[in-house]
Amino acid sequence: MEKPAHGIERPLVIGEEVVVRIRGLKKAFGTNHVLRGFDMDLHQGENVMVLGKSGSGKSVLIKCIIGLLEPDAGIVDVLGQDMLALEHEALDKMRVRIGFLFQSNALYDSMTVRENLEFPMRRHMVKMNTAERQERVMRALADVGLEHTVDLMPSELSGGMRKRIGLARTLIMRPEIVLYDEPTTGLDPITSREIVELMLDLQREYGTSSILISHDLNVAKLAANQVIVLHEGTAHAQGTYEQLMHSTDPVVRRFFDSL
Ligand SMILES: Nc1ncnc2c1ncn2[C@@H]1O[C@H](COP(=O)(O)OP(=O)(O)O)[C@@H](O)[C@H]1O
Ligand SMILES: [Mg+2]
Numbered sequence: 001m002e003k004p005a006h007g008i009e010r011p012l013v014i015g016e017e018v019v020v021r022i023r024g025l026k027k028a029f030g031t032n033h034v035l036r037g038f039d040m041d042l043h044q045g046e047n048v049m050v051l052g053k054s055g056s057g058k059s060v061l062i063k064c065i066i067g068l069l070e071p072d073a074g075i076v077d078v079l080g081q082d083m084l085a086l087e088h089e090a091l092d093k094m095r096v097r098i099g100f101l102f103q104s105n106a107l108y109d110s111m112t113v114r115e116n117l118e119f120p121m122r123r124h125m126v127k128m129n130t131a132e133r134q135e136r137v138m139r140a141l142a143d144v145g146l147e148h149t150v151d152l153m154p155s156e157l158s159g160g161m162r163k164r165i166g167l168a169r170t171l172i173m174r175p176e177i178v179l180y181d182e183p184t185t186g187l188d189p190i191t192s193r194e195i196v197e198l199m200l201d202l203q204r205e206y207g208t209s210s211i212l213i214s215h216d217l218n219v220a221k222l223a224a225n226q227v228i229v230l231h232e233g234t235a236h237a238q239g240t241y242e243q244l245m246h247s248t249d250p251v252v253r254r255f256f257d258s259l
Contacts, residue, residue: 009200010225015044018077019177019209020065025074026233027060034060035071036233042177042209047200049212049220051255052230058213059103061230062179065211066098067091079176096124099175099208103182105166107154114150117141117169124173140168143202160191164198171202178203178210184219196222217241217255229255 020042027035034057042048052058063069065076067083076083081094107116117137121128128136141147144164154162163183170178183199184192200223203210212219220227220241227244229237231251237244244252 009204010223011045011047011200011203014046014225017044018042019044019079020211021075021077022065023075025061025064025076026072027057027064027069028072034233035064035074037074038230038233039235040228040238042211044209045207046225047203047210047212047223048226048228049214049224050228050230051214051217051220053215056230057233058215058230059181062100062181062211062213065179066095066100092124096120096173097175098177098179099170099173100179101166101170101181101183103185105154105162107162107165107169109154112151112153113141113146113157113165116154116165117172120169120173136172140172143171143205144168144198160187160195163187163191163195167195167198167202171206171208174206176208178208180210180212180214182214182216183212184214184216189218192216192218193222199223215255217259220244 018041022038022040025035025038038061040048050058050061060069064071065078065083067086071084078094079097083094086094108119114137117140118133121133121136138147141150144167146161146164149157149161157165180199184195187195196219212223224241226238227241228235229252237247237249237252245256247253
């Protein structure tokens, strides 16, 4: 398919299959009730964005999905597996099928770009030989347009480049679902747009489904098929960007009116 001139195209083909199903998710820290019965569905090939202000529980939600935090109640079903029932080893296997890109990119400062990219493969694909690993590294770097950085240290890269390397490292494992935590936060508007374009290009190439967590409405506008507004621990509102743009709900309005 030819790309439109602006280079941005939301996923067009969305499957029937629900790849992430969350129901009644609750998580509190002491008296701080962060998630209070959150529900969402992600379909195959779809981009769902969870929009919420700072501190609303977006990162807690992602951590509950991948099993880094244990929810107090609810259902987290990913690719047909009950994530909350999985034991250590099974959970580890699922984490290969679910890629996540942390806000910080979580690159290891003392490792080169190559070593950073090899790291997840060494851990999870122990049977892969050196040549195959090298090939994957170079392919992943080519995907994000940064082949020339292979022997550099993360500290030698710009914020946008680090984000691209983080993306390459997430996708190198060929995850079926990718969770992006604030993919554009801290980047200037032009770099943000480039990162979103790249995410969408690679999503098309590898056929992934994504949950995007952000407070950035531009991300919603460019990339999301559905936007869920996380407010006071629940899915307060849901719709396309265009639907929410016309909402009269005061909570939804606050996001648009602050543009
Ligand atoms: N491990 C933790 N222990 C205690 N409180 C936490 C923990 N993680 C997050 N919180 C609290 O949960 C709330 C939501 O945090 P978070 O999900 O990081 O927000 P954001 O929407 O900005 O990503 C905040 O009040 C935060 O202080
Ligand atoms: Mg966060």
